[in-house]
Amino acid sequence: MEFFLQQLINGFTLGGIYALIALGYTMVYGIIQLINFAHGEFFAAGGYMGVILLSFFASKGYMQTHPWLCLGGALLLAMLFCAFLAMAVEKVAYKPLRHSTRLAALVSALGMSIFLSNGLMLTQGVYDKPYPSGFAQGGFEFGLITVSYLQITIVLVTIGLLIFLNILVFKTRIGKAMRSTAQDKVMSALVGINSNKIISLTFAIGAGLAAAAGIMVGLYYGSVNYTMGFVPGIKAFAAAVLGGIGNITGAMLGGLIIGMVEIFGAGYISGQYKDVFAFVILISVLYFRPTGIMGENVDDTRV
Amino acid sequence: MAVEPILELRDVHTSYGAIKALKGVSLTVRPGEIVTIIGANGAGKSTTLMAICGIIGLQQGEIYYNGEPIHGQDADLLPPKGLCQVPEGRRIFPRLTVEENLEMGAFFRRDTKAIQQDMAHVFDLFPVLEDRRTQKGGTLSGGEQQMLAIGRALMSRPKLLLLDEPSLGLAPMIVQKIFEIIATINQDGTTILLVEQNANIALQSAQRGYVLETGRITMEDDARKLLDNPRIREAYLGEV
Amino acid sequence: MLWLLGLLWPLMGIHADGTLSFGKAFTVWLYVLAGTIVIVALVILHKQGLLTWAGAPLKMLRAPAAATTARIPTWIWIAIAAAAAFVFPQFADRYGQDVAINVLVYVCLGLGLNIVVGLAGMLDLGYIAFYGVGAYTYALLSVYYQLSFWLSLPVAACTACIAGCIIGYPTLRMRGDYLAIVTLGFGEIVRIILNNWMQLTNGPNGVLGIKAPGLYLPDWSGGFSFEHLYLKKLHYLYYVILLLAIFTILAVRRLNISRIGRAWEAIREDETAAELMGVNTYLLKLLAYAMGAIFAGLAGAFFAARMRFVSPESFTFLESATVLAMVVLGGMGSIPGIILGALALIVLPEMFREFELYRMLCLGGAMVLMMLFRPGGFITAKRLGRRSEDKEG
Numbered sequence: 001m002e003f004f005l006q007q008l009i010n011g012f013t014l015g016g017i018y019a020l021i022a023l024g025y026t027m028v029y030g031i032i033q034l035i036n037f038a039h040g041e042f043f044a045a046g047g048y049m050g051v052i053l054l055s056f057f058a059s060k061g062y063m064q065t066h067p068w069l070c071l072g073g074a075l076l077l078a079m080l081f082c083a084f085l086a087m088a089v090e091k092v093a094y095k096p097l098r099h100s101t102r103l104a105a106l107v108s109a110l111g112m113s114i115f116l117s118n119g120l121m122l123t124q125g126v127y128d129k130p131y132p133s134g135f136a137q138g139g140f141e142f143g144l145i146t147v148s149y150l151q152i153t154i155v156l157v158t159i160g161l162l163i164f165l166n167i168l169v170f171k172t173r174i175g176k177a178m179r180s181t182a183q184d185k186v187m188s189a190l191v192g193i194n195s196n197k198i199i200s201l202t203f204a205i206g207a208g209l210a211a212a213a214g215i216m217v218g219l220y221y222g223s224v225n226y227t228m229g230f231v232p233g234i235k236a237f238a239a240a241v242l243g244g245i246g247n248i249t250g251a252m253l254g255g256l257i258i259g260m261v262e263i264f265g266a267g268y269i270s271g272q273y274k275d276v277f278a279f280v281i282l283i284s285v286l287y288f289r290p291t292g293i294m295g296e297n298v299d300d301t302r303v
Numbered sequence: 304m305a306v307e308p309i310l311e312l313r314d315v316h317t318s319y320g321a322i323k324a325l326k327g328v329s330l331t332v333r334p335g336e337i338v339t340i341i342g343a344n345g346a347g348k349s350t351t352l353m354a355i356c357g358i359i360g361l362q363q364g365e366i367y368y369n370g371e372p373i374h375g376q377d378a379d380l381l382p383p384k385g386l387c388q389v390p391e392g393r394r395i396f397p398r399l400t401v402e403e404n405l406e407m408g409a410f411f412r413r414d415t416k417a418i419q420q421d422m423a424h425v426f427d428l429f430p431v432l433e434d435r436r437t438q439k440g441g442t443l444s445g446g447e448q449q450m451l452a453i454g455r456a457l458m459s460r461p462k463l464l465l466l467d468e469p470s471l472g473l474a475p476m477i478v479q480k481i482f483e484i485i486a487t488i489n490q491d492g493t494t495i496l497l498v499e500q501n502a503n504i505a506l507q508s509a510q511r512g513y514v515l516e517t518g519r520i521t522m523e524d525d526a527r528k529l530l531d532n533p534r535i536r537e538a539y540l541g542e543v
Numbered sequence: 544m545l546w547l548l549g550l551l552w553p554l555m556g557i558h559a560d561g562t563l564s565f566g567k568a569f570t571v572w573l574y575v576l577a578g579t580i581v582i583v584a585l586v587i588l589h590k591q592g593l594l595t596w597a598g599a600p601l602k603m604l605r606a607p608a609a610a611t612t613a614r615i616p617t618w619i620w621i622a623i624a625a626a627a628a629f630v631f632p633q634f635a636d637r638y639g640q641d642v643a644i645n646v647l648v649y650v651c652l653g654l655g656l657n658i659v660v661g662l663a664g665m666l667d668l669g670y671i672a673f674y675g676v677g678a679y680t681y682a683l684l685s686v687y688y689q690l691s692f693w694l695s696l697p698v699a700a701c702t703a704c705i706a707g708c709i710i711g712y713p714t715l716r717m718r719g720d721y722l723a724i725v726t727l728g729f730g731e732i733v734r735i736i737l738n739n740w741m742q743l744t745n746g747p748n749g750v751l752g753i754k755a756p757g758l759y760l761p762d763w764s765g766g767f768s769f770e771h772l773y774l775k776k777l778h779y780l781y782y783v784i785l786l787l788a789i790f791t792i793l794a795v796r797r798l799n800i801s802r803i804g805r806a807w808e809a810i811r812e813d814e815t816a817a818e819l820m821g822v823n824t825y826l827l828k829l830l831a832y833a834m835g836a837i838f839a840g841l842a843g844a845f846f847a848a849r850m851r852f853v854s855p856e857s858f859t860f861l862e863s864a865t866v867l868a869m870v871v872l873g874g875m876g877s878i879p880g881i882i883l884g885a886l887a888l889i890v891l892p893e894m895f896r897e898f899e900l901y902r903m904l905c906l907g908g909a910m911v912l913m914m915l916f917r918p919g920g921f922i923t924a925k926r927l928g929r930r931s932e933d934k935e936g
Contacts, residue, residue, distance in 0.1 A: 035720050093911045104914045106666050106723055107871050111910025114864055118904040173410075180396050180407050186358055187394040191459065192382035192411040230860065234731070237724050272739040279728035286721060287713045 002144040007267045008260075013151045013220065015259025016158035020213035021236035022243070022251040022258075023165065024206025030246030031182045031202050032098065037109040038089055039210060040233025041116035042082045046211025047224035048120060049078035051129045058132040075157070078215055079208035086207030087200045089116075095196070113229075121226040128223040154216045161212055162252055165205070169248055178202060182246065231275055235262070238282035244292025253294065257281070307370060309334045309463050309494050310355070310386075315364035315374075317354050324350045326518040327364070332463065332496050337489050339497040339505040339526065341539055342515035348498040349391050351515070352465045355496075356381060356388050368463070383411045385462030391471065391498075393452040397441030401432055404440045404451055408458030418458070425454040428484055446477040453484065463494045470501045482508050502539035506530045514539075574901065582912065628785055632778035640777045642893055644849065647784040648842050649885040653869040654795045654878065655838030660867065661876035662804060663831035664811025666723040668863055669710070669730025673703040673836040675737060675858035677843025682750040682853045683743070692756035692848050696841060703840025704833045706733075711832035715825060730863055737855040749854025756783055756848050780849050787845060791838050792878060798834065799878070807831055861903065868906050872913050874920025883921055 021043055028036045053074035057063050063070050093112045097105045139148035169175040181188045181198045188195050217232070218224045239258040243250025258278050265277035285292065310332040317325045325347045332338045342348050353359045355366055357378035366374040368386055381387075387408075396404050405425060409418045426433040429450040435443060443451060449469055456464055466485065470478040482504055489495050499505035506512050506526040514522035514535065522529065529535050632640050652674060659667045680699040684690040690698075714725045737744050744750065756779075798804050806827050809817035818824045847853045865888060873884025892902050913920065 033720070035724060093915070096915055100914075100918060102720060103660070103664060103666055103875075104918045106720060107867070108911045108914040110668070110864065110867070111907045111914070114861075114903055114907030115911065116907070118901075118907060122900060122904060176399075176403065176407065177410065180399060183396045183398055184394050187390065187396065188407075189358060189378035190356060190382065190388050190390060190394075191407050191455070192379050194377065194379040231731070234724060234728055238728070241721065241724075273735065276732050276735055279725075279732055282728060283713055283725060286725065287716070290716070290721075 003267065006145050007263050009145070009147055009151065011260035011263035012256070013154050013259075014263055015256035016155055017213045017216055017220075017255075018232065018236050018239050018259045019252045019255025020158060020161060020209045020216075021232060022239035022255045023162075023248065024210045025237050026240040026243070026245055026248060026251040027178075027202050027206050029240065031178065031199055032094070033102075034094065034105050034109060035237065036094075036203070036206075037106070037113040037233075038086075038093075038116055039206065040229030040236075041113050041120070042086055042207040042229075043210040043214045043217075043232060043236075044117065044120060044224065044226060044229035045085060046078045046082045046207075046214030047218040047228060048124055048129065048214075048226075049081050049211065050074050050215035050218050051131055051224055053077055054132045063132060071153075075212055075215055078211045082207040082211035082214075083204035086203040090200055090203040095199075117226055117229060124226060126226065128225045130223045131218045150219055154220060157212065157216065161209060165209070165248070168205070174198075174201070235275075235278040238278045238285075241282055242285050242292055244294040247292065247294045250292055250294030254292070306333050308332060308367075309369055310496065311367040312351070312355070313365045313367075315351070315354055315366065316362040317350055317359050318362055324359075324518055325354065328515070328518070328520055329364075330513050330520060330523070332494060334462075334494050335489075335492070336511065337485070337495045337497060337509040339499055339509035339512045340515050341499055341502040341505055341512060341529075343539075344500070345517075346515045347518045348500075348515055349467050352388055352390070352467050352496070352498055355465060356386070382459050382461075385460065386465075387456045387459045387461035387463070388465040389452045389456045389467060389469065391467040393445075393448045395440035395443070395448045395451055395455075397439065399440055400437050401440060401443070401451060402436045404455055405432075405458050408455035411459070421458050421460065425457055428457075428487070429454055446473050446481075449473060449477075449481060450484075453481070453488075457488065461493055463496065464488065466495060466497045468498060468500060470499060470504065478504065502535070503530075578908075625789070632781045637777055640781050642889060644777070644781055644784050646885050646889045647781075647788045648846060649866065649869060649889055650788045650882050651784075651791045651838055651842035651845075652866045653873070653881040653885050654791050655835045655842070656866050657870050657876065657878075657881050658795060658798065658807075658831050658838075659835040660870055661881075662799065662807040662811065663828055664807075665715075665828065665831070666720070667726045667832070667835065668723050668860070668867070669726035669728070669733070670835065670839060670866055671858050671860075671863040672710075672730040672733035673706055673839035674843040674846070674862070675733055675853075675855070676706045676836075677703045677840030678847040678853045678857070679737065679744060679750070679843075680840070681844035682753045682847045685753045685847075686750055689754070692754065692844070696844050699844035700837045700840045703836045703843065707833040707836025708829060711829045715828045715832065727860065727863075730858075730860060734855050734858055737858070744855075747855060749852055749856075750847075751852055753847050753851045753853070755851060756780070784845055784849075787841055791841070792882075794838075796878060799876075803827065803830065864903075865906065868910055870920075871910055872920055874922040877920065877922045880920050880922030 021039070024039050024042070025036060028034060028039070054063070054070060057070040057074065089112055093108050094105060097108055139146050139151070141147075167175075169178060177188070177193045177198050178201070180191075181193060181195045185195045188198075213232075214224070214228075217228070235258055236255065239254035240251045241254070242257060243252070243254030258281065261277050261281055262274050266274035269277075308331040310330075312328055312330050315325050315328045316323070328347070328351055330338075330340070340348050340351065350359060354361060355373075357373065357376050357380075361374050364374070365372060368381075368384065373381065373384075373386070396407060399407065402422075405422055406418070409421065412418055426436075431447055432451055432454055435447065440448070440451060453466075453469070469481050469485065473481070478501070485495060485497070486508060497505055497509060506529055509526040512524065512526045512529045513520050514529070522532075522535070524532070530540075631643060635643065652670070655673075656667065656670045659665050659670070677699040680702045681692065681695040684695045684698060685692070710726070710729045714722055714729075738747055740746070806817065806822045809820065809822055810824050810827060814824055846857070869884035869888050870881055871884075872887070873882070874880025888906070892899065898905075917923075
């Protein structure tokens with residue numbers, strides 16, 4: 001029983017992180033029907049930015065005096081950086097291909113992903129970068145269950161970001177523009193929406209969330225690596241599909257489910273095959289319910 | 304005829320790939336008029352409207368709106384200037400509610416109070432929309448969608464309204480109603496450029512008309528005269 | 544473009560103790576920056592028509608060249624190419640033969656993937672899994688049952704084909720872009736299984752002791768008998784893979800111009816329309832997938848026979864991406880294009896060994912640039928028949 005509860009807490013933490021990444025996929029797919037392969041790299045870049053900023057703060061000694069301020073600052077700066085990076089990537093590699101075939105855009109996205117991850121490798125080295133330790137150690141213990149402060153922080157930040165995103169998309173003018181651009185770009189232009197700006201903004205928001213996830217993964221596991229974007233990227237995409245692509249609530253739910261399945265699969269079935277469970281879910285969902293559990297939110301269902 | 308035209312196209316050329324869609328279209332619309340462009344399928348009527356709105360780029364030619372060149376401008380800059388289109392097939396945002404669809408029409412406006420007034424005005428024109436205001440746009444019937452599309456365009460307080468095939472796929476009763484409302488909108492001071500395949504009803508409601516054939520304007524006259532023209536009667540009104 | 548580089552700038556070297564060092568990152572970005580400036584400059588010059596001075600002599604050369612090419616029938620060119628490929632090992636050293644074998648393996652893989660991507664228009668990112676299946680099939684058959692290479696070859700093709708059907712069966716009903724991510728996932732699953740199934744595959748340590756392909760030669764010394772000879776010499780192996788590559792080229796060519804090939808192209812252009820025209824899209828997509836897998840399986844079996852060692856390390860996503868890049872850069876759907884792509888992507892890294900680290904970076908960048916400026920690849924596929932876009936309307 002303790003084991004189950006512990007796994008539940010771990011699954012919730014991991015699921016929240018997947019949900020953050022999945023949102024970027026789902027928003028971008030919803031608006032331009034493109035799988036943004038480079039999204040995992042935004043996540044990795046966020047993790048690296050976190051390492052750089054936190055190490056910098058640590059070396060200046062701020063980490064000891066104001067740890068929370070440092071974390072908040074690193075989070076914000078990394079999110080901003082990745083948002084701009086995503087906008088640049090969109091402008092260079094995706095925007096010119098918006099009217100060409102799907103295959104061309106997908107290949108370009110894939111190329112960008114390889115380019116970015118190898119750029120990270122070349123500049124940051126092939127080895128793991130450790131996160132500054134001594135941050136948010138300790139936690140609550142209930143019998144055999146431990147909830148670390150770090151997990152609480154991760155869950156709180158994730159929930160905060162998800163609420164922020166929901167308000168942004170469903171309550172604001174910009175959110176309305178995003179939803180209408182996703183539904184009909186020509187008509188959106190005819191009512192005075194600059195769809196290029198909205199698409200760019202969507203990329204930026206998605207990448208910002210991914211960057212936050214990257215920092216939290218770095219804190220959680222203690223290090224980052226240039227390949228870290230690949231597997232979580234696929235799993236987050238699985239989460240987005242599971243929830244129904246284009247569907248923001250669905251992506252959050254999908255992320256949680258994938259996280260839970262992975263943790264429970266690893267705990268009860270086999271740790272070696274933990275990466276397989278997410279794919280098995282993805283494939284069975286696509287097979288039995290291709291529109292996901294929440295229904296999808298895209299118009300163009302053609303290949 | 305000294306009135307400055309609200310819209311003027313001079314020798315407009317466009318193409319899709321290697322296929323030329325418009326081969327030198329010139330036309331003028333003066334303030335307060337209803338002008339119609341009639342023509343067969345594929346003559347380039349919708350292309351003309353999309354070119355005016357900046358969705359399709361020009362290869363050659365100029366477009367002036369209120370004396371200002373608007374060719375090459377981004378499409379999203381035109382609605383704030385009072386140039387608004389109800390496109391072919393209506394293009395309602397299917398997963399936004401009726402109310403949200405109308406709000407989208409006033410997207411660039413920040414005057415919340417006036418927007419509320421305009422929405423009330425739209426509901427006066429189309430009472431059925433008020434009953435459906437929380438329904439998703441995609442669930443409306445064809446006629447209701449057309450009304451919503453026109454209502455949405457009115458929310459931007461257009462000076463010049465471009466209408467593309469408002470009669471498309473609608474029952475004759477509804478078409479009659481839509482054209483009555485178009486006349487009302489015109490009387491309230493909005494200039495209208497109307498594209499129609501249904502030449503009869505279009506020419507009856509318009510003051511002037513243009514005939515577009517395979518990308519070229521082939522005739523231009525008062526709507527009445529076009530209605531009486533035997534060639535038009537034969538080609539577009541189905542009389543032998 | 545420059546904006547992008549500006550944003551990448553902060554990703555600089557950093558040490559575990561928190562000190563910053565800019566040296567390494569600086570060189571990396573200097574290279575990238577230089578490359579970008581050259582490309583941007585070329586594009587701008589091209590747009591302004593300033594490159595005509597460079598293009599003009601080329602064009603002048605091209606006209607007579609095209610005339611001569613046209614005068615000599617295609618089969619002569621093919622014959623010359625085949626002859627050159629045939630005598631190659633006589634003139635090349637060990638290293639050259641090694642590179643040539645690599646090129647031919649990738650030609651097989653590229654052509655197989657071309658069926659899936661170039662003809663049927665489905666993006667498959669887990670293609671290397673079938674290569675792995677083929678390789679492991681021969682490896683295990685050879686080690687456990689001492690089955691010969693030639694007998695294992697069809698078995699490897701079959702298992703790869705079955706793997707293709709297993710993967711294709713659930714995924715091919717989906718939208719095209721889901722397929723990309725699902726195949727990516729499947730590729731990973733195959734690798735994870737190979738890595739973790741210790742009893743069968745020996746996990747990450749790989750399978751050792753695979754036999755090279757053998758040949759029975761008639762032996763007249765002391766009566767008539769067959770002598771079994773293992774083709775361990777590199778140039779024998781070269782001929783084996785050359786044979787396989789030629790077989791692949793011919794098969795793909797036949798498929799390309801057949802009814803099935805036309806149906807694949809129809810599916811690529813518009814699946815719904817193809818379905819309405821009576822094309823059984825599901826079956827044909829599965830067939831494309833299985834055919835692609837077969838060629839990968841054959842190439843995989845050869846790979847195992849040649850290295851005499853297989854491990855999951857050889858079947859990572861980056862390999863899939865490399866093969867895809869060959870297809871994309873060379874020209875989707877075009878056989879000479881893919882051969883050229885394989886040649887370029889194997890030989891160029893060999894020539895620029897000091898830039899080894901930059902290989903994947905360049906590959907990714909090249910994929911993006913190719914899609915932006917020449918989506919058809921170096922040698923754009925010629926399609927049968929004429930279509931309306933070709934002529935001036």
